[in-house]
Amino acid sequence: MSDTRIAFIGAGNMAASLIGGLRAQGLDAKQIRASDPGAETRSRVQAEHGIEVFEDNAQAIADADVIVLAVKPQVMKAVCQDLQASLRDGQLIVSIAAGITCASLQDWLGARPVVRCMPNTPALLRQGVSGLYATAEVSSAQRQQAEQLLSAVGTALWLDQEQQLDAVTAVSGSGPAYFFLLIEAMTAAGEKLGLPRETASQLTLQTALGAARMAVASDVDAAELRRRVTSPAGTTEAAIKSFQGNAFEAIVEQALQAAATRSAELAEQLGK
Numbered sequence: 001m002s003d004t005r006i007a008f009i010g011a012g013n014m015a016a017s018l019i020g021g022l023r024a025q026g027l028d029a030k031q032i033r034a035s036d037p038g039a040e041t042r043s044r045v046q047a048e049h050g051i052e053v054f055e056d057n058a059q060a061i062a063d064a065d066v067i068v069l070a071v072k073p074q075v076m077k078a079v080c081q082d083l084q085a086s087l088r089d090g091q092l093i094v095s096i097a098a099g100i101t102c103a104s105l106q107d108w109l110g111a112r113p114v115v116r117c118m119p120n121t122p123a124l125l126r127q128g129v130s131g132l133y134a135t136a137e138v139s140s141a142q143r144q145q146a147e148q149l150l151s152a153v154g155t156a157l158w159l160d161q162e163q164q165l166d167a168v169t170a171v172s173g174s175g176p177a178y179f180f181l182l183i184e185a186m187t188a189a190g191e192k193l194g195l196p197r198e199t200a201s202q203l204t205l206q207t208a209l210g211a212a213r214m215a216v217a218s219d220v221d222a223a224e225l226r227r228r229v230t231s232p233a234g235t236t237e238a239a240i241k242s243f244q245g246n247a248f249e250a251i252v253e254q255a256l257q258a259a260a261t262r263s264a265e266l267a268e269q270l271g272k
């Protein structure tokens with residue numbers, strides 16, 4: 001990455017996280033450019049990261065080795081069709097949009113090297129995780145560039161099949177929202193049990209953080225960690241029995257299936 005030039009099309013939340021991660025890794029501000037129609041968005045990334053910003057996407061990609069498509073899936077087709085004429089051979093396209101296939105991107109941009117990724121919002125704290133899939137046109141040097149880009153904001157994992165990105169979207173792309181939902185529910189339940197809201201919130205948040213850190217650091221799996229909390233005939237067992245009596249695992253499986261199905265549907269709808 002020492003002399004790679006990267007252009008971001010769309011400078012919203014995910015792009016700003018990636019730019020922040022790259023800058024923290026020591027990439028020079030001169031190596032990064034971004035374009036966005038929002039004047040406020042442009043000013044913000046320029047002020048925060050010292051990079052050059054553009055209103056015009058074609059200007060932003062002029063000297064780029066890597067072009068990161070960080071717009072919403074719904075505008076991707078129009079953005080690509082506008083960019084197509086300004087692309088040079090050898091530029092790597094990296095898309096972080098949910099549910100936009102490599103085939104659609106290559107349909108709109110030509111048969112170029114494309115890496116499709118699914119990051120998640122903890123990228124904001126460089127605690128993200130991403131799945132990456134590369135088309136056959138991507139060289140090994142470009143694979144490394146894409147991996148380094150996503151590694152700047154967390155863990156980057158390669159996939160063998162593009163379809164697996166629907167599952168990655170269901171597990172980790174949307175995943176932070178599931179944990180936030182559990183945090184909301186546990187905080188509300190703690191309050192109902194008689195705790196002040198702020199206390200219930202702090203207890204829940206620190207428990208979530210502690211449990212996640214333990215699970216990451218542990219050499220045993222989550223099921224074993226759970227067993228270690230669960231005393232025979234104790235309080236945890238009562239709660240776990242209640243969760244499982246209400247088909248907790250099935251609820252989780254159905255929710256992730258819904259997310260994966262939606263990811264595939266988006267590809268179908270927006271790929272045309």
Ligand SMILES: NC(=O)C1=CN([C@@H]2O[C@H](COP(=O)(O)OP(=O)(O)OC[C@H]3O[C@@H](n4cnc5c(N)ncnc54)[C@H](O)[C@@H]3O)[C@@H](O)[C@H]2O)C=CC1
Nearest residue numbers: 010011012013014036038070071072073096097098119120
């Ligand atoms: N938010 C999330 O949890 C995740 C989002 N993603 C994907 O990341 C992409 C970006 O999402 P966010 O950063 O959350 O959205 P965002 O709305 O914060 O950023 C998108 C940016 O694109 C800009 N934009 C709109 N039209 C444009 C155009 N014609 N040319 C250039 N820029 C344009 C918008 O002004 C906005 O600043 C989406 O495709 C989403 O699917 C991927 C993983 C997780």
Ligand SMILES: O=C(O)[C@@H]1CCC=N1
Nearest residue numbers: 098169172173174175
């Ligand atoms: O909800 C969505 O569609 C996007 C993709 C993953 C997270 N947010």
